[in-house]
Amino acid sequence: MAPDATIDLARAAPGVPEDVLAAALAEAAPALASHAHTPGYHPYGLPGLRAAVAERFTRRGLPTVPEQILITSGAQHALTLVLGLLCGPGERSVVESPSYPNALEALRRARMRTVPVPVTEDGWDIAALVSALGRAAPRLTYLIPDFHNPTGLLMPAPDRARVLHAAAGSGTWLVVDETLAELALDVPAPTPFAACGAPGETGQVITVGSMSKSHWGGLRIGWLRAPARLVTELAGQRIVTDVGGSVVDQLLALALLSRGPELPGARLRRLREQRAALTGALAAHFPAWTWRQPPGGLSLWVDLGEPVAPDLAARAREHGVRIEAGSCFAADPGVFEQRLRMPFTLPPDTLREAVRRMASAAADRLPPAGTDRGPRWVV
Template structure:
């Protein structure tokens, strides 16, 4: 049995909540494990620990773990193979949480689980009218562009050049969003079992992509004050990873901005150990206070042509529905990545790329209004938090899309559960953790919805807090009908 197709008893135990006061314990544990499976923190189709091993790790009786596994099987979250143990599964009719979060709310709940701005309909309508004739002209060609539409590659390269990093189109690969770019990079450069350095907290979908690639993530902390560069340097030197994934620009979820001097130190440390540095700049242009940072790769030698891969996207600056992203890398690597993507999608939508070209050309007109709206919404969120939950604390970031709020006690998962009853969907800090059992005192609260909606959402969260939440109340909401 391959080790990467099972979850260890100690690792699983570390992700499970404290059993103090939980009755019956087996039901509490079964619900917690089902939540981990839905969240992707425990992968599908992996073997769960043997009953005796998990019982020892949790300090409970074997009979309790037997009851846990029985309930998981009854509810569809596990299945057994004769002679080969118990394996995780997904019940029929249930979707993983990542899918549910992207689909959003279909009821009256306020959705704060996604930090995703909308695009004004009039802007999209104008762009569609403009690309119509160009799309007709493109229809005379086969329509496959594994590197991306040449005109769009040139436009993205020019944007890097204008930001201070000389770039040619051959260094650009257009992708179906930043997540697609990261997945291509992981698929080409990494093999199962490779070490990768990540921040904690970090972007959950990036962490999930690494878990699915069966990579061994080693985390470095990002606190309210940002990165401890000495820790980053020493971790890179000791671990010698295949790559490191960083979000230095208005970091998701903390909002921190890495200082220029620290960027050079991190890059040199990565070069010394031979690691690829994957820099996620999807939020770089969302500077709300001051100027946008220059590209991280400006600190690399040879005009940024070293082992630095820069990922970007239009999802946060324009609209996620376009599914337009890109990466900047050495031209030879771009060629290899284009070959990698042909096996999956052969190239992106020509219509989406033509729309992206038009919208990027209007960036000087569209981005300032988006930034001003985000400033207003950020101010509204801060005011609402100060009025309704002054016991919480937060740092106002200089850019990005969200606040990383400290609740003062480890009740985030319980509050997220309770908030559903009050019509708010939100994620607790543990969802952003690279390591299990941390950030239970944190909430990420995006300011991507209108100011009045943010005020109402905070009022509802305050009501949920007043109703009483505690660490032991987390995960008690049934995830299935027994």
């Protein structure tokens, strides 16, 4: 890394090893040739990839057939398709706070009214969540129960069952984001959320997932699992936006998935090393900061002890570190200004250098009023 290069801590997204990508490309090439004489449009996704994703759900404990799978251009695309088909302006959506900023923005752009439920260091306020499901009569509920972004928390199985029961009673469409589910660092990988409910309680559960965090965001391959009838309707919704996904990317995704746990296993080992490097650097440079080590995921949710995160983020930019304050993850404005989400997706030495630069920024003066920080881009 060049000494003056900007270190990006706003995007919690790992790269893919070059040799792994090259091998997958070589494996996908013969299959691509067999598609060359076809039109190449697959609104539902390539049949082989749909079958592979269905089999992954089944293997994890949620029996699934390919007809329940729609391949999308990432989990965010899956969410926007759902919002476009099922939701209208002014309808309510229950969300966690904090939560994934791009999902919150998608809900805002759909002109939905969000009903935030807190996620604290101790986990979800399940009583508040169950109450919101009954009281608000939401059209849609969006949750990240598996290594929650940004806190890294994992929702316990009994709480999942309570939420599914309450959601079924309220009639809400429950969108479960499992993008981070494979990134189990200290615990076994969780069972799919929809497998935790009683019979008849999962008819309105939509599970979205992606290869962005477990494999590589550059693929732009995600999926959703839903009742087959709804998948058909959502495929019609996606035809008017992008007709269908790239055959090349889908074949490459299939080649990567066919490698089994090899790539995810190596990634988990690197993430543990990188997490240790980040926590060690933070302890050395910022002993007053606190955090709870997450059992999985890609980031720490760091408490600075006072609401200075926006100012520190602005100063850090002047020192070559791009990071967003915790308020970026809030469902309501003006909260989490004492928090930073700090990903551990970069090499250990880069993370140590980022913390060193942030320590210099913390000791520096405030930037001039009105400093332009550029557009937000958080993943």
